[in-house]
Amino acid sequence: MYVLGISCFYHDSSACLLKDGKIVAAVEEERFSRKKHDNSFPINAINYCLDSQKINIDKIDHIGFYEKPFLKFERILYQHLEMFPLSLKTFVASMPSWLNEKIRVVKIIKKQLKYKGDVMFIEHHMAHAASSFLVCPFEKAAILTVDGVGEWATTTYGLGNKSNIHLMKEIKFPHSLGLLYSTITAYLGFSVNNSEYKVMGLSPYGQMNKEKNKYYRKLQKVIDIKEDGSYKLDMSYFTYHYKDRMPSKKLCDLLEGPIYKRDSKVTQKHKDIAAAVQLITEDTIMKMLTHLYNETKCQNLVMAGGVALNSVCNGKILKNTPFKKIWIQPNASDGGTSIGVACYIYNTIFKKKRNYIMTNAFLGPEYSDKETKDFLDKNKIKYTSFKDEKDLVKTTAKLIYDNNVIGWFRGRMEWGPRALGSRSILSDPTNPNMQEILNSKVKHREKFRPFAPVVCEDDALEYFDCDKPVPEPTDYMLMVYPVFKKWHKKIPSVTHVDGSGRLQTIRRSQNELYYDVIKEFGKHSKIPILINTSFNIRGEPIVCTPFDAYKCMMGTGIDYLVMNKYLVKREDNPQDMWDCEKYARD
Amino acid sequence: MNKINAFLKEFKTGLGLFGQNIALFVNSFLLFVVYLTGVGFTWIFAKLVGKCFLDIKHEKTNTYWDDLNLKTKPEKEYYRQF
Ligand SMILES: [Fe+2]
Numbered sequence: 001m002y003v004l005g006i007s008c009f010y011h012d013s014s015a016c017l018l019k020d021g022k023i024v025a026a027v028e029e030e031r032f033s034r035k036k037h038d039n040s041f042p043i044n045a046i047n048y049c050l051d052s053q054k055i056n057i058d059k060i061d062h063i064g065f066y067e068k069p070f071l072k073f074e075r076i077l078y079q080h081l082e083m084f085p086l087s088l089k090t091f092v093a094s095m096p097s098w099l100n101e102k103i104r105v106v107k108i109i110k111k112q113l114k115y116k117g118d119v120m121f122i123e124h125h126m127a128h129a130a131s132s133f134l135v136c137p138f139e140k141a142a143i144l145t146v147d148g149v150g151e152w153a154t155t156t157y158g159l160g161n162k163s164n165i166h167l168m169k170e171i172k173f174p175h176s177l178g179l180l181y182s183t184i185t186a187y188l189g190f191s192v193n194n195s196e197y198k199v200m201g202l203s204p205y206g207q208m209n210k211e212k213n214k215y216y217r218k219l220q221k222v223i224d225i226k227e228d229g230s231y232k233l234d235m236s237y238f239t240y241h242y243k244d245r246m247p248s249k250k251l252c253d254l255l256e257g258p259i260y261k262r263d264s265k266v267t268q269k270h271k272d273i274a275a276a277v278q279l280i281t282e283d284t285i286m287k288m289l290t291h292l293y294n295e296t297k298c299q300n301l302v303m304a305g306g307v308a309l310n311s312v313c314n315g316k317i318l319k320n321t322p323f324k325k326i327w328i329q330p331n332a333s334d335g336g337t338s339i340g341v342a343c344y345i346y347n348t349i350f351k352k353k354r355n356y357i358m359t360n361a362f363l364g365p366e367y368s369d370k371e372t373k374d375f376l377d378k379n380k381i382k383y384t385s386f387k388d389e390k391d392l393v394k395t396t397a398k399l400i401y402d403n404n405v406i407g408w409f410r411g412r413m414e415w416g417p418r419a420l421g422s423r424s425i426l427s428d429p430t431n432p433n434m435q436e437i438l439n440s441k442v443k444h445r446e447k448f449r450p451f452a453p454v455v456c457e458d459d460a461l462e463y464f465d466c467d468k469p470v471p472e473p474t475d476y477m478l479m480v481y482p483v484f485k486k487w488h489k490k491i492p493s494v495t496h497v498d499g500s501g502r503l504q505t506i507r508r509s510q511n512e513l514y515y516d517v518i519k520e521f522g523k524h525s526k527i528p529i530l531i532n533t534s535f536n537i538r539g540e541p542i543v544c545t546p547f548d549a550y551k552c553m554m555g556t557g558i559d560y561l562v563m564n565k566y567l568v569k570r571e572d573n574p575q576d577m578w579d580c581e582k583y584a585r586d
Numbered sequence: 587m588n589k590i591n592a593f594l595k596e597f598k599t600g601l602g603l604f605g606q607n608i609a610l611f612v613n614s615f616l617l618f619v620v621y622l623t624g625v626g627f628t629w630i631f632a633k634l635v636g637k638c639f640l641d642i643k644h645e646k647t648n649t650y651w652d653d654l655n656l657k658t659k660p661e662k663e664y665y666r667q668f
Pocket residue numbers: 124128147148149150305306333334
């Protein structure tokens with residue numbers, strides 16, 4: 001049985017194909033369209049899913065969509081009715097897309113895919129819950145989903161058992177922890193639905209002592225949090241329920257100044273406000289989770305929704321709640337719901353036993369050695385070939401040790417927002433100047449954001465103060481843990497100002513050569529850790545094809561590109577026609 | 587001949603853009619009318635009967651969790667968009 005899951009028209013459109021209960025392909029549309037967070041109908045992603053199995057649409061037994069569009073439309077209409085006449089501008093701006101596509105999903109799917117069957121619709125937070133629970137390693141788990149908003153729900157909790165999910169309680173729009181975080185993101189001059197992770201990265205620079213952070217006390221007026229983790233926002237501080245601007249004048253007054261302009265200089269006030277919203281988020285999540293444990297008495301926890309990408313908060317969960325084990329899907333945000341809807345149809349609606357556990361995120365397209373060679377030859381690109389895999393590992397590790405920045409392009413592309421060793425940029429974290437080198441050569445990102453380390457899972461506890469055993473979401477860069485103090489000065493480019501690191505752990509079974517390069521690098525440097533950052537130009541999606549990878553290398557300062565069994569040196573090739581840095585944006 | 591073709595092509599593109607702008611203007615105007623009449627009258631009626639569409643009042647209670655009780659439903663329920 002083939003089931004196709006689709007998520008689109010909000011942000012991060014994606015598609016997922018399930019074959020007899022196993023995920024055989026999953027990918028976001030942005031990787032093909034090259035538009036970051038692309039929300040259009042994921043026709044390229046769907047075509048990839050079908051092509052990967054060499055099937056056409058007639059072979060698909062069921063198609064599922066990641067929300068109930070009419071329920072969401074009802075909520076939108078209710079917002080306009082409640083906020084009349086303040087919502088006029090948003091009404092005129094948003095209605096065309098609602099009338100043309102969002103409530104015509106069935107027609108669009110049938111027309112675009114020439115699909116003759118019916119389409120199934122799953123509630124948005126159920127799709128989130130299913131996206132994590134139905135592929136997790138636990139038979140039974142407590143589930144928490146927290147995002148901006150689905151149809152009406154913004155937060156839900158429940159219990160998953162075998163193939164069934166029971167979502168017991170919810171918090172409804174307009175009260176939303178995700179939208180509170182996004183509002184502060186907007187206030188600080190960062191882009192919403194994109195730069196929330198920057199606020200998280202900025203927070204350790206601020207005052208993390210609750211008593212001393214005046215913005216923490218101020219933000220407590222904005223949200224009323226109960227002991228059971230339920231919360232309510234004071235909506236007079238917000239305008240997102242009727243305007244495209246999120247903070248209200250009252251919130252600006254509370255935070256002592258107008259909304260920051262884009263790219264304005266980061267000040268101590270920025271940092272303290274970032275710290276305050278991070279602390280509020282952590283307070284709420286910990287209380288919710290303690291309540292959830294008391295309600296379910298289940299020691300396994302599964303989380304989903306955009307807020308579950310808050311890796312700083314995630315790293316504190318097992319220490320601060322009664323839960324013993326945690327699982328989060330690598331694509332916990334809306335993009336990941338296509339997996340949820342497909343699994344829900346197969347396992348829950350059609351009552352098929354779960355027969356798939358997600359053990360890695362490599363679910364996207366891959367390119368064979370022949371395809372890579374054809375691309376290189378056709379474009380007259382100079383390259384050399386590795387003799388064998390051993391040569392590849394040794395040469396790459398030595399190049400990294402010699403302070404080169406390496407574009408690493410091998411295997412199936414990652415599912416989710418993080419590069420995890422298929423489309424990564426690798427470099428030496430022991431070089432104290434590497435953060436600056438990477439920033440000047442490739443990333444041009446804010447100074448306050450350190451790079452992420454990747455370490456073999458069996459070495460992680462030597463360098464990082466992780467929970468034991470190291471939780472699997474760490475494989476997907478979803479957990480931030482302290483770096484042991486003695487290593488702070490030895491791996492400065494990946495140690496954050498508060499001594500933490502957003503590490504990725506890698507197991508050899510997930511990606512052999514990536515694992516071997518890290519170990520081999522350790523033989524040179526005595527520290528088997530690399531910097532792993534996503535293979536993209538700032539503001540663009542992660543590279544997908546050999547063309548994207550080569551273009552990215554030539555337009556930036558990446559020194560070498562390891563592309564399957566071939567090695568391309570930037571200096572050997574003409575660079576003038578590949579100046580993509582001018583397209584960099586954020 | 588080439589010049590005429592090029593002119594016609596440009597003319598067609600221009601006409602298309604002009605049409606798009608007109609459509610945008612007409613759509614916006616119609617939506618404005620719908621907003622004032624449809625949404626506006628419903629709003630007045632709702633105010634008269636005291637109906638609230640969004641929970642934006644700041645009323646404190648012991649808990650803000652609402653019952654959801656969402657479980658597996660019969661298959662046919664999932665073909666509905668609501
Ligand atoms: Fe969501």
